[in-house]
Amino acid sequence: MSSQALITLAIVVVAMGLFASEKLRVDLVALLVLVALVALGIIGPEQALAGFSNEATVTVAAMFALSLGVERSGALEPLIRLLLRIRRPWLLTLALMLVIAPLGAFVKNIALVATFVPLALRVCQRTQTSPARVLMPMAFAAQMGGVCTLVGTSSNLLADTLAQQHGLPGFGVFEFTRLGALLAAVGIVYLMLVGRWLLPRHVEAAMPAEPAEIGKYVTELKIGPNSPLVGHSIADAKLGERYGVYPLELLRGERRMWSPRSQQLAAGDVLLVRGDWEKLEEFRRRAGLENVPGAGHVRGREDGEDPRLLAEAMVAPGSPLEGRRLEEAGLDWRYDAVVLAIHRRGHVLREKLSDTRLAVGDVLLLVIDRQAMPRLRADSGLIVLSEREDRVGTPRRALAALAIMFGVVLVSALHWLPIPIAAIAGAVLMAIAGCYGRKDIYEAIDWKIIVLLGAILPLGIAIEKTGLSQALVDAGMQLVGSHGLLAALFMVYLLTALLTELMGHNPSVVLMVGIAISVAHAAHADPRPFVVAVAFAAATSFATPVGYPTNTMVYYAGGYRFTDFMKVGIPLIALFCALSVWLIPVFWPFHPGG
Structure with missing residues (x-):
């Protein structure tokens, strides 16, 4: 193995x-890989930047926009209304x-799951069932569906593009459908007959009566001059016994007291509870306290019109809010919203809310103007944990979105236009038809994924160029033997x-497609079955x-x-x-025409 191959292997x-x-x-990891490959002279600048103009990268960006148009136009609303009628949890899971x-x-996939998670939570709450019985099968089904077409998931597009770079003919839009549909049917049967018994039941009897009780929140409450707590210590106040709340920290001016139980409380102190x-909320009222984050915003307008309401929103994967402090999130000026409390699963927050850096899965309790709710629901970085009601959608827009999506798939399947061009044209037509706003298309694209694809693709070039791929294939073939x-x-x-x-589905495709093709050549077989194996393994x-x-x-x-x-997924992967x-060689023979 050459020195460059060893360096590439280390990278x-x-x-x-x-x-x-x-x-x-x-995306930062992918950019670091890209910089390292260029700095060490393994690839040149042109090869390094080729990933950003790659067909897969462009197509994925356009598909983000098409998915947004279908979701935002209200095309899924009839299905959502139908599913809301279901009362039995097992039937909801199947449906x-x-x-x-x-x-x-x-x-x-992410748009689908984000749309249906609030619906599932609402039905689970109504039937007193744990969401854990429903949500995992739903996420798995989204993956099973994505692998059924070439455009269903970015890893399929990536595998197709890399295969074409190795001189293989491209896959058709529906070429994966036969195998994908069979696997999806088997997967659904497994999840209904076997997987449901492996799913956790530990919170089945503990579903809250109201969506606002999603978990243990952390909030800041300021002690007013007339509060009965003034002059008493936290230990004397017995907050846990009397109110069911637990003090974490006492803030007095710039001082932070981590063990506040013996401190005598004074007007102006802020309790982190x-x-x-x-x-x-009951503790706040009875003890004469104020919500520190915008206490004046909790009440509606003085004229009684347009009252503000409480909403819960979860930070979604890939959200631009991830890693930002709450005060940097801009929820106040974007939605005129005030964050009252934060729930973080598995952690007890001990920082001021304004200093808390948001993480995926954080649930924010917001006070928000009712008129701003449609904009909050449209934010792809947040999932509103309540029934989604997209008021922007109309039957005309919904039909237009569905027709355009169908047209993109048809034109691509008949090879009238290349997939990237058809997808871009569809995104433009959806914008013209009003399926989403002018700025929505840029907000809908997950730029982290686009940068990841553009920056990680040159790694595949480096693996091939340095001979690392062949070295790994030789080692693998020795294991396979005869x-x-x-x-x-x-x-x-x-x-x-x-x-x-x-490491995720897209990086694994980049790493494995070249290796799979080399394995096929070493075994004197058609590479296409091996590329299909990579695509299906990565997308599920x-x-x-x-x-x-x-x-x-x-x-x-x-x-x-x-x-x-692991309990549910490992048997399903097996x-x-x-x-x-068994089936890949049936649909894509090792020796076609032989």
């Missing part, structure tokens, strides 16, 4: 570690999977699945909450543990692996 190992650790955002899997073939929202083509296909599928759980990540964004989203909303995904290794 790959470091990148995998950074992807898995989540210490840095995935959601049967609806989301076909939609996932054409609509962005934790508890369910109803108990916090066990044949099915064993080689199994190795490619399993390795891709493992890398996907560690079930074993961890970090392998795919939809898993991350329901991980926080459903209150899952990391091991819950089932998909066995079926794929």
Whole structure:
């Protein structure tokens, strides 16, 4: 192995570690890889920038816009209204999977899950059922649907583009559908008959009566001059026994007292307290306290019109709010909203709310103007944990969005236009038809994913150019030995699945497509079955909450543990692996025409 191959291997190992650790955002890791490859002379500037003009990168950006148009136009509202009538949790789980899997073939997975999570939570609340029984199957169904078409997920597009760069013919829009539909049907049956018994039941009897009681919130309350707490210590006040709230910290001016139980309280002190929202609100009223974050905003207008309301919003995966302090989030000027409290699963916040850096899964309790609610629901960085009611959508826009999406798929399938051009044209037509606003299209595109794709693609070039791909293939073929083509296909599928759980679906595709093609050449077989194995293994990540964004989203909303995904997901991955290794050579023969 050459020195450049060893350096590239070291870069790959470091990148995998950074992807898995989540210490840095995935797009920053990809940019660091890109800079390292150029700085060390492994690739040139033109090769480094080629990923940003790649067809897959452009198509994914356009598909973000198309998905937004379908969602924002109200095209999904009839389905949502129908699902709201369901009363039985098992039937809701089945119905959601049967609806989301076909939609996932054409609509962005994250947009789908973000749309249906509030609906699922509402039905679970009404039927006193744990959301954990519903949300994981829903996220898995979105992935199963996404793999059914070439445009259903970015990893499919990426695999197709990389295969074409290696001289292979491109895949058709519906070429994956036969295998994808079979796997989706088997996956849904597994989740209904086996997976439902592996799903957690630990909060089934503890569903709140109101959406506002999503968990233990942390908020700041200021002691007024007439409060009965003035002159008493926190220990004497017995806040836990009397009110069911728990003090975390006392703020007195610029001083922060971490052990405040013995401190005598004075007017102007700020208590950082934790508890369910109803108990916090009762404590505020009875003890004569004020909400520190904009106390005057909690009440409606003096004329009684346009009252403000409480809303809960969860920070979504990929949200631009992630990592920002609350005071930098801009919720006050964007939505005239005030954050009263924050709930972070698995952690007790001990910082002032204004200094708290937001994380994916944080639930914000907001006081917001009723007129600003449609704009809050339209924010892709936040998921409103209540029934989504998109008032902008109209039947005309909904029909236009569906017709345009159908047209994009048809034109691409018939090869009248290349997929990127058809997708861009569809996004423009949706804008003209009013399916979304002028600025919405730029807000809808997850630029983190676009940068990730553009920056990580040159890594595949480096792996091929330095001979690292061939060295890894030689080592893999020695392991396979004389066990044949099915064993080689199994190795490619399993390795891709493992890398996907560690570093995400797009980086694993970049790493594995070249290796898969080299394995096929070494085994004297057609490379297309091996590329398909990479695409399917990367697009169906079930074993961890970090392998795919939809898993991350329901991980926080459903209150899952990391091991819950392993219990349900690992058998499902094994089932998909066995079926794929058996069926891929049936649909894509190792020796076509032989």
